[in-house]
Amino acid sequence: MSESAVQKALAVSERALSGIDEELARHAAGRGSVSNPGQLAALRAQLLQVVQQLAAPPLPPKDQRLRGIGRVIADSWPYDNPLGGMILEAERLYLDA
Template sequence: MDKTLKFLEHAVTLLDEEIQLTPPAPPSPQLVNIREEMQAIVEVLRSGTLPQKANRVSGIRRMIVDEWPTDSQLGNQLLDALSGYHAL
């Protein structure tokens, strides 16, 4: 679980960096929402209480797969982090 937590924390950092790259325009609401959901997953893992697989966030993965370019490095890293979380 520690490896997955570090992977997810890194994904949140990557999202923070991407969000900060967008000024002067406001960041994409989609990026902000994904970042908030990823941070929530990190907090759940830090608390040591892992929800049942059926109760884990899965909408982010569908959104990235359906809407992001397949060659998006950030998208692929987020998918890898989420796959690790769902595999726990």
């Protein structure tokens, strides 16, 4: 695992967390555009664990890392949603780090 791969995964994951927070705020204002607050909160909690693991190495072995964020996005979000793409990229980078 290279330090630069971990740093890139961490940066993208932190941006994805910010994007989820922004979407949650839009939902609170009645202007949410994707998903629902419950699903977003669950994705946020799992992504927060990813960020914590990336920020405090060593990472768990690849076969023991958190998975499933991408499946939720791919199964129920519009394909062209930028937040969904960012979350998918964060998970990919985390799993590859």
